[in-house]
Amino acid sequence: MKFTAIAAISSIALSSATSAIAGPEAEVLHWWTSGGEAKSVAVLQKEFADNGGTWTDMPVAGGGGDAAMAALRARVLSGNAPTAVQLKGPAIQEWYEEGVLADISSVAEAQGWSAVLPASIAGHMKCEGSWCAAPVNVHRVDWIWANASVLEANGIDMPSTWDEFNAAAEKLQAAGIIPLAHGGQAWQDATVFEAVALGILGANGFHKAFVELDEETLTSDAMVAVFDQMRKMRGYVDPNFSGRDWNLATAMVMNGEAAFQIMGDWAKGEFMAAGKVTGEDFLCLSTPGEGFLYNVDSFAMFAVDGEDKTQGQNLLAELIVGQNFQKVFNLNKGSIPARTDVALDEFDTCAHISAADMSASSLSGSLLPSYAHGMALRGAQSGAITDVVTAHFNSDMSSAEAVAQLAKAVANSY
Numbered sequence: 106m107k108f109t110a111i112a113a114i115s116s117i118a119l120s121s122a123t124s125a126i127a128g129p130e131a132e133v134l135h136w137w138t139s140g141g142e143a144k145s146v147a148v149l150q151k152e153f154a155d156n157g158g159t160w161t162d163m164p165v166a167g168g169g170g171d172a173a174m175a176a177l178r179a180r181v182l183s184g185n186a187p188t189a190v191q192l193k194g195p196a197i198q199e200w201y202e203e204g205v206l207a208d209i210s211s212v213a214e215a216q217g218w219s220a221v222l223p224a225s226i227a228g229h230m231k232c233e234g235s236w237c238a239a240p241v242n243v244h245r246v247d248w249i250w251a252n253a254s255v256l257e258a259n260g261i262d263m264p265s266t267w268d269e270f271n272a273a274a275e276k277l278q279a280a281g282i283i284p285l286a287h288g289g290q291a292w293q294d295a296t297v298f299e300a301v302a303l304g305i306l307g308a309n310g311f312h313k314a315f316v317e318l319d320e321e322t323l324t325s326d327a328m329v330a331v332f333d334q335m336r337k338m339r340g341y342v343d344p345n346f347s348g349r350d351w352n353l354a355t356a357m358v359m360n361g362e363a364a365f366q367i368m369g370d371w372a373k374g375e376f377m378a379a380g381k382v383t384g385e386d387f388l389c390l391s392t393p394g395e396g397f398l399y400n401v402d403s404f405a406m407f408a409v410d411g412e413d414k415t416q417g418q419n420l421l422a423e424l425i426v427g428q429n430f431q432k433v434f435n436l437n438k439g440s441i442p443a444r445t446d447v448a449l450d451e452f453d454t455c456a457h458i459s460a461a462d463m464s465a466s467s468l469s470g471s472l473l474p475s476y477a478h479g480m481a482l483r484g485a486q487s488g489a490i491t492d493v494v495t496a497h498f499n500s501d502m503s504s505a506e507a508v509a510q511l512a513k514a515v516a517n518s519y
C-alpha cells in the first residue's frame with residue numbers, strides 16, 4: 106500500500122516534470138533505411154536532439170518511397186498524421202490540396218530561404234505562395250556507377266554513348282561479368298528508363314514526354330528506340346534481378362560481381378558508407394546524352410495539434426535548411442546541397458560534376474525534373490507510365506506495343 110502510494114506520487118512528479126521540460130517533438134516518416142541513408146538521417150536526428158528535440162522515428166523501408174507513401178496515406182486517413190514527412194515534387198501539392206499540410210512560412214521567411222535556394226527548387230516547396238516544405242538536397246538521377254578495377258581489367262572506359270555502353274556490356278558478358286546490377290522493382294526499372302529516355306529523346310523530347318505528356322512524343326520513333334534500348338538492358342542484368350533492393354545492386358558493383366549500375370547518387374552514399382573511394386574504387390559519369398534529371402528530397406509538415414509538435418516542426422524546418430546540416434547530410438547522402446551558398450570543398454568529384462552540370466543545364470534549359478522519382482508528374486500519371494515500363498521490361502512485349510500502351514495508359518490516367 107505504502108509502496109503504491111509512493112510510486113503514484115513519484116509518477117505524478119515525473120509526469121509534471123516531463124511536461125515542464127517538454128520541448129520540440131517530431132514523429133518523422135521517411136524511407137532512409139539503407140546503410141548510406143541511415144547514416145545521413147542520423148545527422149538530422151542528432152542536430153534535432155542537440156537542439157532539445159525529441160525525435161520519434163518512423164522509417165518505412167522500400168527504395169523510392171512507394172511503401173512509405175502507402176503508410177502515410179493510411180496514417181492520414183486514420184486522422185493520425187505524422188508530424189514531418191519525407192515528401193517531394195507534385196505530391197507536396199497533392200497533400201496541400203487535401204488541406205492537411207502545415208504552413209512553415211514563418212520559419213522560411215525568418216531564415217531567408219528565398220535568398221539561398223534556386224528558384225526551381227523553391228517552386229516545389231511552395232503551395233499557393235506559402236512555404237509548405239523544406240528542401241534537403243539535390244540528387245541527380247542520370248548517373249552510371251562503375252567498379253573501377255573491373256573496367257580496368259577488361260580494358261573498358263566509362264561509356265559516353267548508349268552504343269558504347271552496349272559494346273562494353275557485351276564485352277563484360279563475354280568475360281563472365283554481369284554488365285548491369287539492377288533490382289527488378291518498378292521504381293528501379295523507371296529509373297533506368299528515364300536515363301535512357303533522356304539520352305535518346307534529348308532534353309526537349311524528355312520534357313515533352315514526361316512533363317507535358319505530349320502524345321506525339323510518347324508515340325514517336327524515338328520512344329520506340331528508348332524501349333529497344335530497354336530490351337537490351339534487360340539482357341544485361343543477371344537472372345536473379347527480380348525484387349532485389351537497389352542497395353544490394355550497388356553492393357554487386359562494389360564487390361566486382363557486376364560492372365555498372367544506373368542509379369541516382371544515393372548509390373554514392375552506399376559506396377561511401379562502405380569506405381569506398383571515388384575515382385579509385387568506383388567511378389561516376391552522367392548517363393549518355395545532354396541534361397540533368399533532378400530529384401529534390403524535402404520534408405513537409407502535417408497539420409497536427411500541440412505546441413510541442415509545432416515547435417518540433419519549426420525546429421526541423423530550420424535545421425534542414427541550415428548550412429551545417431546541408432553540408433554534413435549531403436556529404437553522407439551522395440547528393441549536393443539545395444542551398445547555393447554551401448562551400449563544396451569537402452565534396453568529391455562526382456558532387457562537383459553534379460553542381461557544375463546543374464548550373465550549366467539550368468542555363469541551357471536542360472535541367473529537368475525526374476519523372477521516376479516523383480518530381481515531374483502527379484502520382485496517377487507517373488504510375489501509369491511506370492506500369493508500362495515494368496510490364497515491358499518483364500515480358501517480351503515489343504517496343505511498338507509498349508509505345509502504344511504508354512499513350513493509352515497516360516490518356517486513361519486523368
Ligand code: BGC
Pocket residue numbers: 136142167168169170244351371400401402478
Ligand atoms: C530518394 C532518395 C532515396 C532513394 C532510394 C529516392 O526517391 O529521393 O533520397 O535514397 O529514393 O530509396
